[in-house]
Amino acid sequence: MTSTEDRLIAWLRRRARGAGGERIGDDAAFLPRGGPWAATVDTQIEGVHFLPGTDPRLLARRLLAVNLSDLASVGAVPRFALLALAAPAGFDHQRLLASLVEACRRWRVELVGGDLARSPALTAVLTLVGSRPAGGRWVRRSAARSGDALWLGGPVGLAAAGLELLRRGARASGSRVRLPPGFPPGGQLAAAARRAVRRHLLPQPQLELGGWLGRQRRAAAIDVSDGLSLDLGRLCRESAVGATIEAGALIDRPDLDRLAHQLGKEPLPLALSGGEDYVLLFALPASVEPPARFACHRIGTIHRQPGLHLREEGRRLPLVESGWDHLAGGSVRMQERKRR
């Protein structure tokens, strides 16, 4: 089951055949065809991707991080950024721009251009251009093969728990996090909650891991932005394969268990469809293992049979793709997530 967004993109790929359409389908586009540059664009809109009142400094860092994650998933080295910023009257442009410049310096990205406009809704669109490292190759969604092992570059579900905490009143300024009123203070639970909020607001793009994947003989990758099951479905369709995930490998994580329990949620759906994790989901030949420094964990297997499955307590069940659909439903992400 594909999302409304995926169906529209599939239509566009057919429609634009010969005019670039056949080149849509990875987290970044390779320029010129198969060439040494990768370009990607990402949007952050107030009330959709972040709560109204979010510190513009955080917004700038998040915008860059989310976009860098796309470059990470194709194995690119980030190089250049262009910002299109549309903001309402009275917006503090300098606060956002100063933070973006600082974040660009940190990631060695040059901010070389952009466009400013007025808009009723604060909207920031960042285009990033990265380069293929010497001796590397592009990592594509389409390179997974039957028999590959399926890996995650980090935990999933925590960012969604962080978003839920923000919805319930958690607030962040800089790297400080204030938990929602009434949330149990102190202890491992509060520490996990702060980590979850930070993970939602400031994802850590896995550029080093992406670079390592680009040096392997074969690797397929996508970053988990809309939900593990939805993004895995995309990777599998591009590779014309299926996959089975081991439930135990996803949810046996103290932070996720603690937070899900406290929030009255099940950890498994959070992990499978929470989204905005911005960790790399990748497939490698079974004989290859990522170095321990990346703290990846193996979560399943790629197989010839199409479709997604979940193995839980010995049973193998069909897994429905679910997560964030950018086009479905009438609400915005920050208020209520529409799932398919």
Added chain:
Amino acid sequence: MTSTEDRLIAWLRRRARGAGGERIGDDAAFLPRGGPWAATVDTQIEGVHFLPGTDPRLLARRLLAVNLSDLASVGAVPRFALLALAAPAGFDHQRLLASLVEACRRWRVELVGGDLARSPALTAVLTLVGSRPAGGRWVRRSAARSGDALWLGGPVGLAAAGLELLRRGARASGSRVRLPPGFPPGGQLAAAARRAVRRHLLPQPQLELGGWLGRQRRAAAIDVSDGLSLDLGRLCRESAVGATIEAGALIDRPDLDRLAHQLGKEPLPLALSGGEDYVLLFALPASVEPPARFACHRIGTIHRQPGLHLREEGRRLPLVESGWDHLAGGSVRMQERKRR
């Protein structure tokens, strides 16, 4: 007198020094530094850059045209596009995308990627990447020199008249234009009005002229988007020169005279600060003349003394930079233009 936007950009260039800031300042950024690629980004927002209810097919063509004009002004050949599209519930994505794909085919641009999101305000952001043609060089704003002749690649002021007609009720669908209720039908005036509306909605990017400029030994250019005087001020500041415009060369044009008279406006302010003309404004050594096929006209002279002047009926008066300031004031472009 610079605009709020220009002051913010000047601040950003200082702030981002060493992180790309010193490379901001042309209509496109050259990647890598001075390299063979040019990237630019442009935004179109409903209620700001176009009237609510505008046909999404027109919007798509305008978005591409406006952006292509930036590539024209640096002498680039358009190659690749990435679209970030944020639209409210119920928006007809396919209508816009089909038109964009068609326009991309026409201009030989490949649409290779993008990003879709929900937003209360229809917002389309297009990133274009162009390449430097073989044997060409980049055309910069900073290359004007004292003694150069100043040229325009087409008429100015007509697009602003077209916008005024739209505000008064003119409507367009495809290439058909319906004039406002009560507008004198038929004759040269009505024909001029239709041309003005089309010029506003569908600017013609001067890519061939830009390519010709890139083959000259030296040329400076900018496209007139925010207003002739404002954009000329930008070109002059980048080149550390001043300029004097001949009023007669701007307004002695039957279409502009007729329309201004009918709309109760003065033709000269329309020409000097109307904006959205998307014609190239360029400086060339006095000995060089653009080929007749480009229908350019010479409008003035570049000189060492900084600042802008206007020569009208033998008098030389200081010219105040005025036009569209993307950040000043509280209103949006389609309702009321804020001038500085």
